[in-house]
Amino acid sequence: MFKRFDGDTRKPVEIFVDGRPVVAREGDTVSAALLASGLDVRRKTAVSGAPRLPYCMMGVCFDCLVTVDGMGNRQGCLIPVRPGMQIEIQKGKREIGR
Amino acid sequence: MRSSYDIVVVGGGLLGSAIAWGLGRIGQQVCVLDEGDIAKRASRANFALVWVQSKGLGMPAYTSWTMQASDSWPKLAEELREQTGLDVCFQRNGGFHLALGEEELEQRSLLLKRLHNQPGAVDYKMEILGREQVEKMLPHIGPEVAGGSFCPYDGHVNSLRTFRALHTGMAKFGVDYRPEHPVSEIRYDQGEFRLTGPNGEEIRAGKVVLAAGNANQTLAPMVGLEAPMGPTRGQIVVTERTMPFLPHPLSTVRQTDEGTVMIGDSKEDMLDDSVLNLSISSVMADRAQRMFPLLGRLNVVRSWSGIRVMPKDGFPIYEQSETCPGAFVACCHSGVTLAPNHAFEIAPMVAAGALDTNKLGSFSAKRFATSDVRTSGYY
Numbered sequence: 001m002f003k004r005f006d007g008d009t010r011k012p013v014e015i016f017v018d019g020r021p022v023v024a025r026e027g028d029t030v031s032a033a034l035l036a037s038g039l040d041v042r043r044k045t046a047v048s049g050a051p052r053l054p055y056c057m058m059g060v061c062f063d064c065l066v067t068v069d070g071m072g073n074r075q076g077c078l079i080p081v082r083p084g085m086q087i088e089i090q091k092g093k094r095e096i097g098r
Numbered sequence: 099m100r101s102s103y104d105i106v107v108v109g110g111g112l113l114g115s116a117i118a119w120g121l122g123r124i125g126q127q128v129c130v131l132d133e134g135d136i137a138k139r140a141s142r143a144n145f146a147l148v149w150v151q152s153k154g155l156g157m158p159a160y161t162s163w164t165m166q167a168s169d170s171w172p173k174l175a176e177e178l179r180e181q182t183g184l185d186v187c188f189q190r191n192g193g194f195h196l197a198l199g200e201e202e203l204e205q206r207s208l209l210l211k212r213l214h215n216q217p218g219a220v221d222y223k224m225e226i227l228g229r230e231q232v233e234k235m236l237p238h239i240g241p242e243v244a245g246g247s248f249c250p251y252d253g254h255v256n257s258l259r260t261f262r263a264l265h266t267g268m269a270k271f272g273v274d275y276r277p278e279h280p281v282s283e284i285r286y287d288q289g290e291f292r293l294t295g296p297n298g299e300e301i302r303a304g305k306v307v308l309a310a311g312n313a314n315q316t317l318a319p320m321v322g323l324e325a326p327m328g329p330t331r332g333q334i335v336v337t338e339r340t341m342p343f344l345p346h347p348l349s350t351v352r353q354t355d356e357g358t359v360m361i362g363d364s365k366e367d368m369l370d371d372s373v374l375n376l377s378i379s380s381v382m383a384d385r386a387q388r389m390f391p392l393l394g395r396l397n398v399v400r401s402w403s404g405i406r407v408m409p410k411d412g413f414p415i416y417e418q419s420e421t422c423p424g425a426f427v428a429c430c431h432s433g434v435t436l437a438p439n440h441a442f443e444i445a446p447m448v449a450a451g452a453l454d455t456n457k458l459g460s461f462s463a464k465r466f467a468t469s470d471v472r473t474s475g476y477y
Binding site for chain 1: 393396
């Protein structure tokens with residue numbers, strides 16, 4: 001759905017999405033990298049389990065909630081990617097202690 | 099809209115709507131006069147426990163009344179679900195009061211002894227459990243938890259949905275609900291009540307039930323009743339939603355059906371619900387985190403304060419006026435816990451025109467004339 005434009009010359013950054021390697025770019029937010037990955041990155045909401053993707057991309061709507069390096073309910077649109085980052089698509093509520 | 103009813107209920111909070119729902123359910127023509135959204139409404143600011151343990155110290159009748167409510171909650175939840183399709187998520191698998199440290203556990207044991215030693219109190223099987231027993235039922239407790247008290251009749255509910263269900267159900271029973279309609283005057287004339295609304299208009303009824311929370315203090319004397327109150331403020335901290343980890347509600351921490359964790363439950367002698375005392379929130383959050391260290395990783399998403407409806411001694415007031423028969427006053431702190439009693443017990447008594455003194459005699463406001471003891475009706 002999303003396609004990176006050809007003139008994007010930023011350095012590649014390898015992250016992992018549910019264990020699969022994904023090449024993002026330096027300066028991407030987690031949400032941008034997920035949307036550009038081509039994978040099915042839909043999370044499930046906490047109460048009804050409805051599917052959601054990042055929406056506002058500016059920290060307001062909380063539809064980008066994701067587990068980053070073992071911590072749940074992070075706002076993916078506000079976190080820049082780092083090499084080796086472990087992203088888990090969150091299915092439902094955050095787990096206690098994560 | 100009509101201007102004459104069998105019964106007018108003043109106040110459309112949890113207590114007023116439970117009574118009005120109960121009256122509509124048995125075919126009475128009822129009107130509810132309510133304030134608007136700016137009302138300081140305990141129905142929208144409460145901890146949602148259906149709570150038995152430790153209630154009734156100083157008044158054994160309150161213990162029986164509370165037990166009856168706990169036993170009737172499944173019936174209320176089921177009737178509301180059938181009528182409105184709303185699941186109020188009532189759960190009764192027992193609740194805890196946890197003690198941090200041996201001293202707190204000792205204090206709790208003493209309270210339990212005092213409750214047991216009260217003549218005439220029903221046994222609600224509250225017991226003190228040591229740390230190991232508690233840990234079997236609440237696996238995430240922290241190292242400071244010395245134990246706690248457990249009562250199998252304690253539970254909790256989604257109180258906002260209960261409020262919504264009662265209002266939805268009320269409408270289905272044909273009850274007229276009028277918000278933005280505070281009552282400024284009530285006159286009693288030849289067996290009829292005339293209630294004056296905000297624009298001077300009058301509504302007439304054969305009976306009136308005052309269920310206006312703290313406003314009962316000013317309304318009750320208009321019909322020869324009294325409702326001495328000593329309201330307090332409480333604060334709540336709410337976390338983001340998390341997977342179910344807390345299988346039983348606690349007196350101060352509970353996980354809601356939708357996953358948030360509510361942390362309470364402070365008491366202050368002030369009545370401004372528009373500000374928060376952050377030092378109180380931090381003590382509550384700190385204690386909750388010592389009970390369940392994993393809570394420390396959760397984000398807080400809301401905190402708020404609310405005003406409790408609190409009769410002076412903490413126990414409910416139910417009474418019919420002697421000088422204006424047909425006028426009733428009802429107020430209590432535990433509008434969530436006692437909702438089934440208000441719907442299934444108080445409402446039929448009001449419709450019949452007499453409160454059952456065997457059950458409700460202790461709750462007359464006349465007790466305030468003879469005793470100034472301030473005990474506590476809660477936790």
